[in-house]
Amino acid sequence: MRRTRLTLTAAVVAATSAALVAGPTTAAATHQAEPNVPVQLIAMNDFHGRISQTTGGDALQVTAAGPDGAYGTPDDVEDTVGGSAHVAATVQRLTAEFQAAHGAEAASVFVGAGDLISASSFESSVFKDEPTIEVLNAMGLDVTSVGNHEFDRGTEELRRVSAATDGTYTDDVVACPETLGGEAFRAGVDGCFGADEHAFHGADFPFLAANVLDRETGRPMLPPYQIVDVGGGERMALIGVVTESTPTIVSPGGVADVEFIDEADAINRVVPELLKQGVKAIGVLVHEGGFQQGPSAANPNGCDDLGGPLLDINQRTHPQVDLIVSAHTHSAYNCLLPVPDSRDRLVTSAGYYGRLVSDIRVMIKPSNGDVDRKATYAATNVPVLRTAADARVQSIVDYWNARAAEARNRxxxxxxxxxxxxxxxxxxxxxxxxxxxxxxxxxxxxxxxxxxxxxxxxxxxxxxxxxxxxxxxxxxxxxxxxxxxxxxxxxxxxxxxxxxxxxxxxxxxxxxxxxxxxxxxxxxxxxxxxxxxxxxxxxxxxxxxxxxxxxxxxxxxxxxxxxxxxxxxxxxxxxxxxxxxxxxxxxxxxxxxxxxxxxxxxxxxxxxxxxxxx
Structure with missing residues (x-):
């Protein structure tokens, strides 16, 4: 079982300057000579509500090169992957392996990089993705950035499913769609479609949106970052941003009340505030990405001639940021990218539809609370094989499939x-x-x-x-x-x-x-x-x-x-x-x-x- 101690640190943007303001500064703890603190991040992106097992090409993932050792040939090895119950089992297995190596108290954090909902499969989408949120809650997701698809139904619907406004829960009464009965529910308490143990309470995890500012207040519409207590007196911060192009790829009316600012600029505004709080280990969950362009692009753990907007974001992001979990392009890669005046930075993406998860492992130095990029500092994109399934998650999927079956199968x-x-x-x-x-x-x-x-x-x-x-x-x-x-x-x-x-x-x-x-x-x-x-x-x-x-x-x-x-x-x-x-x-x-x-x-x-x- 994962052992994490997550604490949400409030951060807002001042209305006059849009500069982030954090809570009281905390002095860095005094460390004695102690061993590094191991931390595992398990990351998923672009899940798109694929709570059931995927089929066809969506269920196949290249997991190894062919006999000649070259990727991108018909001889590539493919395995059947995907399905939320198998994602959950894979996360549990990787966590157990990590804690077996480093102790039961070693922190393992399950994170997302956006587009976890919307453009979903029928059994989730027809219920406005309440099933996917319930599944992610059961899987133990700790935190995610927003993606552009989280805005498909507008900012108010995002606030509803995230059960948060500026990081606080809301009990506003909201009407369900008339075509689905016209009932009313209290946002953050009851949804339109759940009943009994499936009543909808919103996400148990925060959606982060450091670069999505409320036009009226100038503050982020959702929390900009999350601070994680990773044990040993150490902390790690995770900043969430979404592609600045979101207003051009969603319905503009649904995001008229917010402004999307540059991803790297938003990250760089947050970093100094985290440093003032004594937090030096920093990761970014960004819903923007890249893609491999070389002949070995099919290698999910490759970084063959990486291109795309992520390169510029990485280049301009504060060197104090230790790793970037990326998304959006539906590509898988595992890179060490150069950073001006600093050591190379770990940058990953786990493809799409829960076919892979990124197993990221780093060490934090007690001497200064920063990630040690010379010690264990690596990631592996792991295929979500269908060798084991989490029974609780599967029962939730079965429930929603049963409810959707009559309409779906007509x-x-x-x-x-x-x-x-x-x-x-x-x-x-x-x-x-x-x-x-x-x-x-x-x-x-x-x-x-x-x-x-x-x-x-x-x-x-x-x-x-x-x-x-x-x-x-x-x-x-x-x-x-x-x-x-x-x-x-x-x-x-x-x-x-x-x-x-x-x-x-x-x-x-x-x-x-x-x-x-x-x-x-x-x-x-x-x-x-x-x-x-x-x-x-x-x-x-x-x-x-x-x-x-x-x-x-x-x-x-x-x-x-x-x-x-x-x-x-x-x-x-x-x-x-x-x-x-x-x-x-x-x-x-x-x-x-x-x-x-x-x-x-x-x-x-x-x-x-x-x-x-x-």
Whole structure:
């Protein structure tokens, strides 16, 4: 059993200067010559509510190179992994091994680096991720940073599931969704869906958000850090931050009350306050990451030509920070990265969906309370094998699966062939075009102004649709965010701007996101041209007729896009808004009326270096 002594130290940001203010300074303890204090962090990231056993490719993890010793070949060794009961058993096993080596009082801390909830599997998402929070509580998670997906349902919902506002519990009465009964509950006490021993009380662990500031107070909306008593009179602090790009990849309206500041800047504001309190052993849980780019990128414990935003964050982070647990890119790596004027820093990521956990082991020097980077200072990404399962966690998963089964297993139609996402989000997909068409037909009514074009963001497509019978649960898994289908009026010039905003690899978003579009819509593009001039305005047509820049068109998209999500800010220029049904319900209706459904062509966008005349 894990033995930790966690204490939350309040920290706020002054409203006038946004500088962090901590509690009373504590003088560092006087140490005699004593052995180093061992500390274990077991880390998980991007779990996305995968409380049940994953299937297909999501359940396979490369665990070793092939016979020739090289990763990235068909001979790589893969094992079946994942499932929260197996995560719990793996954490328990690693903890037992650590404490067998260092004593039963050695501190082992189970941490997260964000995106533990949302974009979840059906049995969690349909209950607003209360099942995942209950599972994480049972697994003994000690602390996590927020991720961008923790903001998918907005800041108020995050406060509810975390049972905290500025680090304090709340008993505010909140209404449950009308579609689920319309009951009321007291936030932090009772949830919308639990009953008896499954009544929802919120997270037993803090969500950290040092770089997410309340716009009204200037203080972090959630605690910025946690201090852990690791035994031997020593303490370790964990700072939590999330990718600064969060407002561009969630619905902007849900985060309008907060400001996301630079990750490294927020970390560097916290570090001096921790040092004033005598805390020198410092780790960061950051929901931003990197990715291996070299030929051995499949090695979960490799660091082959690491790229991505994490490199800059590491470079600019205060040298007093001893380790960084990262996330967001769904990549696994295990690195020692250079730090200016200091020793190399341990930087890890455990992939996604609970397929791996990072076993991080360090020593704290009693002479000064700092991490000894010359002693044991190492990490291993450990596969979550299905050789053992925690019975308590499994019983919780079984309970929620039973409650979700009736709705999930209802057959709503058939697919004539596999309907798939693209290999990457910078490509058009059959599934994206189908979802756009389904949503357009669902709001093809006078009350919505009879829209003529629909768009779908690729990041909102979370899985494919397999050929054969299609269930409600399968359609829910495609779009698990609970967005509504909204309609606005855009000009033809606005529509062109929407299309231009797909191509932002050289802009702040740093990515190309190809939208799904409804039937009859077409255009051509040239990504080699300058931003804002990559779409040929003359090529944008609807049913063969050019879109008039000065004319008005009713356009449908999910509420995430209409709100400007994924940096598609041109949607916010829309007028005469109307709100339609929940996105998954449009898919259920479409399959019920059109089965068997065939995959549409992914040919609405054409790559062309030739410009038309108009």
């Amino acid at each position: 057959v709503v139609g058939t697919a004539g062939a596999d309907i798939e996402r693209a290999a990457s989000r910078d490509q058009e997909s059959s599934l994206g075009n189908l979802v756009a068409q389904m949503q357009l037909e669902a709001v093809d009514e006078a009350q919505f102004g009879t829209p003529v074009i629909a768009f779908m963001n690729p990041g909102g497509l979370r899985t494919d649709i397999a050929a054969g019978e299609v269930t409600y649960g399968e359609l829910y898994a495609v779009q698990p965010f609970g967005n509504t289908v909204n309609v606005v009026t855009l000009t033809g010039a606005d529509i062109e701007e929407v299309l231009e905003q797909q191509f932002q690899a050289d802009q702040a978003r740093q990515s190309t996101l190809m939208l799904g579009t409804s039937e009859g819509f077409a255009y051509s593009f040239d990504p080699s041209r300058a931003f804002g001039d990559r779409v040929d305005a003359c090529s944008i047509t609807l049913d063969g007729v050019r879109i008039d820049p000065a004319a008005s068109y009713r356009v449908a998209a999910n509420s995430f896009l209409i709100g400007g999500g994924d940096s598609f800010t041109a949607f916010t220029k829309g007028t005469s808004p109307a709100t339609g049904p929940v996105d998954v319900e449009t898919a259920v209706e479409y399959f019920g009326q059109n089965s068997p459904v065939s995959p549409p062509a992914a040919d609405h966008a054409t790559l062309s270096t030739v410009r038309g005349t108009c």
